[in-house]
Amino acid sequence: MLGFWTFLALSVLVELAYWGVTARSDVLMPSVLQLVIMLITQYGLTRLNKTLHEYVMIMSSTLLASVYIFSYDTDYLCFLLLLPILLTIYYLDTRKLLLAAFIALLPLQFYYWAGSALFAHTSPPLHEQLGTTIIFAFVAFISWATIRRGQALIQYSTKIHYTNQDLLVKTVLMDKLIKTDALTELYNHITFHEYLEHLIIQHEANDLSLQLALIDIDNFKLVNDQYGHRAGDAILRRVSEIIRTESGANDVAARYGGEEFAILLTDKMPEQSLALLEKLRVKIAAETHDLLDGKKVTISIGFSRYRPWEGKEVFFARTDAALYMAKKSGKNQIVHADEIDPHSGNAEAASTSA
Known part of the structure; x- marks a missing residue:
């Protein structure tokens, strides 16, 4: 959450500077929407069960990215929707990755198909839309491979940990057998x-x-x-x-x-x-x-x-x-x-x- 609040603060500063030059009141609308999203997210994190916090963060990051996409007629801002996908790498959970990829593609496709009609945006050519979608799929695949590798490393580390524990216990038992008398359990x-x-x-x-x-x-x-x-x-x-x-x-x-x-x-x-x-x-x-x-x-x-x-x-x-x-x-x-x-x-x- 700290990173999101920091990003929002920078966004507000930029928009205030732009508003001072243009005097357009609608310039501040994206930051207002993001502030509402952040407040709702903060409320959810304090009220909902901890098991749902990661899902709240994925939804929040998707909504924040969507605000930028639909507020500015700039195609490269679509790549902000990669944020929820990349966020799932931290969680090392493939189910959360699938959810993030699905909800990230929804606003992206909506922007392509309805952006020109609802927001007066210029829709990119079909081949660019297809290329962007392929990039999203590729990033999702890389994220999936990274998560699977991370899960394998955790399983391996856990196995090594328990193996070391077993070896430690066996070492202690062997040390006891070497140092003590089996019948009386006193030192030998x-x-x-x-x-x-x-x-x-x-x-x-x-x-x-x-x-x-x-x-x-x-x-x-x-x-x-x-x-x-x-x-x-x-x-x-x-x-x-x-x-x-x-x-x-x-x-x-x-x-x-x-x-x-x-x-x-x-x-x-x-x-x-x-x-x-x-x-x-x-x-x-x-x-x-x-x-x-x-x-x-x-x-x-x-x-x-x-x-x-x-x-x-x-x-x-x-x-x-x-x-x-x-x-x-x-x-x-x-x-x-x-x-x-x-x-x-x-x-x-x-x-x-x-």
Whole structure:
């Protein structure tokens, strides 16, 4: 609409200048008619449903062009009727194109056949009329081809968009499969070590709080031997579910292997981490399992805080030594690595068992 109003304003300025020279009142009649058409169009756009707006614009552009054609005895103004046809390219709709072509040809043919009688215009020769009509048909065909090409490009772009979405979803799923354990849905062994290396770098660069807990289900081999691997898998899933729900939002929980789990604890003091682990231990020990005939399972936990510049291997070995001590000294408990004498035989044995 802005373009139409701008065109009307320029038209009024030209006609006012011409009126100032000739003092003919009828000079302003085309602009008055166009103003009426524009006001009706504006009213229709505000009142009618949005689905009809494009049809209103096509009709309006045809009427505006017709005003010029019948107001001035100039043949080339007939080509203004190409405006509604070209407008439909923007809409990318072949039905609107057919409508625009049909209603554009109506005033054109009326101008040729009745213009001389009703408006005292000189009708062009028949071959010029035929040539103009052919030009209109050719422009309509080019517009149709452009619209079809545009529709094809939109369909292709839409297809590519959804294909990319599918690939993104598949990539995310593949990434999840690579990084997680299928049975427990916790991070797997490889991903755990990736996070461990990254968090150690962050600790040494930014003094990030970092602790490690290694968790082992007590007597898990007996569970598999007495109740079968189906029951064993159910225990692994339930224990991992409790670990996942009890861990903090910034903690990294993983199934390290077999019945052993690992949690990298961040953003908390060691005392807070130990309290979380104790809550985890108590909750697991309190659960009964139908597949074990109502019996319970317990876990042993080795815990340590990262010491600056000790490295991944030493950090993991100290934690594993604490887990070894927890298993050896009665199970169903938490052992802090700082409580173990690093020169004792137990610690040495635990380190070598890792």
